[in-house]
Each structure stands twice: as structure tokens, then as C-alpha cells.
Amino acid sequence: MASKTPKPRAVQHFTHNHPLTELNIACDFICDGCKTYGSDKTYRCEPCNYDLHEYCATCPFTLQNFTHPQHEISLFRQKQSTRQNERVCDICNESVEGLFYRCKLCEFDVHPLCTQLPQHVRHVLHPAHHLEFRLGGESTCMVCQGSCQSWRYRCELCKFDIHIECILAVCNTSPSNQTDESGTKSRGLKAQGGQSSSLASRRPSIGRRMFRVLKALTVGVVCNLIAGPISEALK
Ligand SMILES: [Zn+2]
Ligand SMILES: [Zn+2]
Ligand SMILES: [Zn+2]
Ligand SMILES: [Zn+2]
Ligand SMILES: [Zn+2]
Ligand SMILES: [Zn+2]
Numbered sequence: 001m002a003s004k005t006p007k008p009r010a011v012q013h014f015t016h017n018h019p020l021t022e023l024n025i026a027c028d029f030i031c032d033g034c035k036t037y038g039s040d041k042t043y044r045c046e047p048c049n050y051d052l053h054e055y056c057a058t059c060p061f062t063l064q065n066f067t068h069p070q071h072e073i074s075l076f077r078q079k080q081s082t083r084q085n086e087r088v089c090d091i092c093n094e095s096v097e098g099l100f101y102r103c104k105l106c107e108f109d110v111h112p113l114c115t116q117l118p119q120h121v122r123h124v125l126h127p128a129h130h131l132e133f134r135l136g137g138e139s140t141c142m143v144c145q146g147s148c149q150s151w152r153y154r155c156e157l158c159k160f161d162i163h164i165e166c167i168l169a170v171c172n173t174s175p176s177n178q179t180d181e182s183g184t185k186s187r188g189l190k191a192q193g194g195q196s197s198s199l200a201s202r203r204p205s206i207g208r209r210m211f212r213v214l215k216a217l218t219v220g221v222v223c224n225l226i227a228g229p230i231s232e233a234l235k
Helices: 054-058 208-219
Strands: 020-024 041-045 050-053 073-078 098-103 108-110 120-123 126-135 151-155 160-162
Touching (some): 041 054, 050 054, 126 160
Antiparallel strands (some): 041 050, 073 098, 120 126
């Protein structure tokens, strides 16, 4: 009998022998491509219990990305990681395993998902200007007051920096909290969420915390971020 429900999309991916079917799921999974957490949507081979992120199932073999504008980066697949060939993502500093992008010339490595972080955000602690995701020297994160060493969201004009993972910290911006610029701002901050142990035994390469950040930033629903297309905001 003919059904009006559209057939779920299926892809044949080079990392797996069987076709993968698009599926919306309620629980988290670990992507068998990039070995990091995923949720909501997977491309799955049911008999093999094989999952890929939507992005890992569809991302191109070569990519021009703002995180490495000087060269094209290429998709690599490392079958086994050993102590000798262990590498870390230049963006988030977590290890890369399985599928990742690399610039061979520069030995630049990046998780597929880390190439999907937004280049610009607007944050409640710094509503005047947009923050750009970029590499910088040592400075202080305005959310946790910790030191920023590599990639961060930055307003270059004001030298205002926020760690990637601190973008999600709950910021209390009530007027009483803004009277003392340097002292009281951190009082309203509280890191969100907790550790979940259900997947811990499988040791994914991106920690739970980083996964939450990536998920929230790539789908664009973060409480601290000011909504609206950045092109509008920059006018
Ligand atoms: Zn993946
Ligand atoms: Zn299979
Ligand atoms: Zn990364
Ligand atoms: Zn390069
Ligand atoms: Zn921070
Ligand atoms: Zn600024």
C-alpha cells in the first residue's frame, strides 16, 4: 500500500559498508565517524548499531573554513589512534580520532563539528559589539576570569574575551549586577548542567561539556546569545 509519508533519507557513506538511514532519536549517541557525542538526529545502520552525525554523514571531502582560511582542509580518517599518532583538535584541544579535517601543510587538525561553530556571536555580557571566534594570545575570560590561551570569542575593539565553553555559563545581567564593572559581574554566573555517566564508559574524545557547547552553538539556541542574524546586528 502506498504511503504519503516521505521515505527517510538514506546515504551510503565511505566509512560503512551498509546504507545509513536518517533517524530522529531521543537519546544521545557517540558518532562512529568523529567519536564525539551526538543527539537528536543520526544516520544509522541499525543491524550494526553504527551512528553518524548528520554533518559527518554529509560533510565534503575538502572544505574552506574560517578556522583555517589560508588553506583548504581535507577530510581524513584515522582507523586506530595510538599514543604515537594521537592528535588534538586545534580549536577545542580535545583529541581527534576517526574522521577529522586536516591541513597537511600546517599540521592543523579540527573536528568536523568544530568547523561548524559560528564565526560571530553576540553575547549578553557585551551587547555593544559582536564577538568573533578567533585565535589569540593569553588574556582573561570575562565569564570565569580564567586564562584564555588559544581560541576564544573576542571583541577585538574592546579586548573582550570569552572561552568557547563559557559562552553557555548562565549570566545574570540584572542592573544591580552591573554597578561594579570588575567585581560583581561574576557573582551571577553558574556553569550549566552536570556530568552524565551513561556514556562515560565508551570514552568519547570530546567531553560532555564541550559537546553541550557545540550542540548549542551549532543549532543557535543559547540563552546568553542575542538572537538575530549577525548581518542585521552589524548595521
Ligand atoms: Zn561525527
Ligand atoms: Zn552496517
Ligand atoms: Zn574540536
Ligand atoms: Zn594550512
Ligand atoms: Zn571562561
Ligand atoms: Zn566591544
